[in-house]
Amino acid sequence: MSEETFLSDDFLRQLIGVGDLDLVVGVPSYNDAKTIVSVLRAVEEGVLRNFRRERVVLLNVDGGSGDGTQEVLLEASSLAKSNESAFESLRTVRWITTQAAHNGSPAGMLRTILAAADLLHAKACAVIAASSKNATPAWVVTLLEPICRDKYDFVAPVYSRHKFDGLLSKNLLYPISRALYGKPIREMRASEFAFSGSLATHCLAQQEWQGEAFQGGAEMWMAMNAFTNSFRCCQTYLGPKPHQASGANVVAVVRQTVSGLFSCMESTESLWQAAAENAPLHTVGPDHDFSTEAIRIDRNKFLQMFKAGANELSGILEKLLAPATHAELMRLAGLDAAEFQFANSLWARVVYEFAAAYHRSVMNREHLVQALVPLYRGRVYSFITKHRSSDAAAVEADLEALCQEFANQKPYLVERWNLKEEGSS
C-alpha cells in the first residue's frame, strides 16, 4: 500500500503545508490525556532549546483515544506557543495531529510516523510515547544527537529501571537478539527510540505491514530491520523509567511480543543462521542501570500459575518440546517452592524449541505462543526468587550468564529449526 492511501487527506494537506524539514518528533498516543501535556512540554522544550536552527515538526499520531487526548494536546500546544519566545528559537515549532488508520494499534501509529518522516524528507525522527510521564527535554536531544551528529541510523534507549521491570525483555528479547544477531540491544520493545530518514524509507518499502512481525512489535521489527540490513545502530541512556504497576494484560503482551519475535526470526533466518559475531554496541552513557528498592510482588501467584499451566497443558507441551525438555518441565512442576529453580539452560532450550515449533507450525501458532505464557511465569518466579536481595551487579551477572546460555545453545536452535516436516508425519 502506498503512503498516500493510508494517510488521510487532511493529514497529507498538513504535511504538504510543512514542506521539507530536518527533524520529526513523533508522539504516539492512545488514551493518554493524563500524561500527554507533560510529554508535550518536555518535547517542545527539548526541541526549542537544542535544535534552534533546524526545521522541526512535532507529530502526534493518536490511536483513536476516547478520553480526549487530542483535544488536551491541541489546547496545551496552543498555550505553549505563546511561551516559545522564551527559548529564542530561530524557527517556529509546529504540531500536527492525526489519527492512525488502525485504531489503538501501535504498529499503525508507527507506520504513520514513518510515512510522515519519509514524505517530509526528515533527516532524523525521534519517537516518544505520550504515556511516558517522566519524559524530559533531554530525551529529545539524547535520542536525536547520535543520528544528527554521529550518523547512526537506529538509536535504542537504555533506561534506569527496577531489576524486576521488563522481565520479558531481560529474559527473552535481550538474550535472543544478542545470541542470534550479535546485537546486545537492551530494550527491543521500547516506547522511545530514534531513526534516520534512510531507515524510515527502507522500512516503508518492506511488505510486512500486516504481518505478525510488524503487528507483534513494530519497534522490535524496526530494530531488527536496522541491524539485519547493515544500518548503524547504537544505544543511548535516557535515565530513570520509574517502576509502575502494570495495567497491561500480561498474556496479550507476551503473545504479541513472542509472535512478533518468532515471525521476525522466520523472515531473517538466513541471516541469523550464519554465524553472527557478538559485536559490541556503542552506548552513549551506561549500558545498564538497575534500581533495587523493595517492591511488593505476589511471587507465589506466578509459581501456582506455572504449575497449573504445566500440568494442564502437558499434552500440548509434549507436542512442542523435545521429550527430555518436557520431562524436565514436568519434574519442575512437581517441586516445592523451596526447591524450584527454572535454570538458564532449561529456559533457553524451552524458548528455542518453541521457536522451532512455531517455524514448523506444529500447531496453530496463536495457540503455540499462548502455551509459552505459563512457562514464562515459572521463569519470572525463579528470577524474582533468585534476585530478591541481589544487587544490580548480581542481576547483571546472571543476565550475562543467560545470554551466554542462549549463545551456546544456538546450534541446537538451528538443528531444531531445520528439522523438516517432522510435525506432519
Added chain:
Amino acid sequence: MKELILEGLKQAHLNFEHMLAEFLPHFIVMLIIILVGWLIAYILKVLLRSILRYTKIDRVSEAAGASQLLRRADLPSVSELLSRGLFWVIWLGFTVIGVSVLGIVSLQQHISNLIALLPQLFVAFFVAFIGFLAANFFSRAVLLAGVNAGFPSPRLLSEAVRLVIGSLALSMALEQIGLGRETILVAFAIGFGGLMLGLAIAFGIGGSEVAKRFLEKRLIQKKEEHDEELSPL
C-alpha cells in the same frame, strides 16, 4: 424321440449362442468402462494426493489435532483419506455406468440407490470432519485461555466445549444421511439440554464459592490484582 431331443438340444444351443452373442459385447463394454474408470480414478487420486500434499493439508490437520483422531481410529492421513475417497467415488460411478450397460433392472435399482446416497455420505463425512477439527481447535483455545487466566478447572471447561461441538457435528452429519432424523434431533436436544442443566445445577451447588470469588475478583479487587503484576516490557 431321438430327433426331438436333438432338436431341443440344438434349440438350447442356439438360444445360448444367441444369449451369449447378445450378452458378451455388453459384458465386454462393462469391463472396459470399469477398467477405464479405474484408470481415471487412479490418475485423479494420485493428482489429488499430490495437490493436497503440496497444500500441506496434513500439517494443518496435525496442527488442528485431526490427524491424532484419525490415527486413533487407525485411519490414514487426511490427504490419503480424501484421495482414496475420490478414487472410490469415481470408480463406483464408472462401475454403475458399466453395470447399467448389462440392462439388469433390479441390480441397477440397488446400485442407483447406493449411488444416490454417496454424495450425502461424502457431505456427512465432511461435516463430521470439520466438526471434529472445530471441536479440537476451540477446546484447545478454551484450555489455553482458562490456564492463562487462572481459572480453577480449565480442562473441564475445555472438554465440555469439545463435547458440545463434537456432538453437534455428529448429529448434523447423521441428519445429513437421514439416519433416524427425528430420533437424533430429539436425542441431541435431550442430551444437550440435560448437559446444560446438569452443569448449571453443578455450578450452582458446588461452584457458588468459585463464582463468588470470581465476581469479587473481577468487580471489587481489580486494582489490587494489577498492583501485583510486573511490567513485562
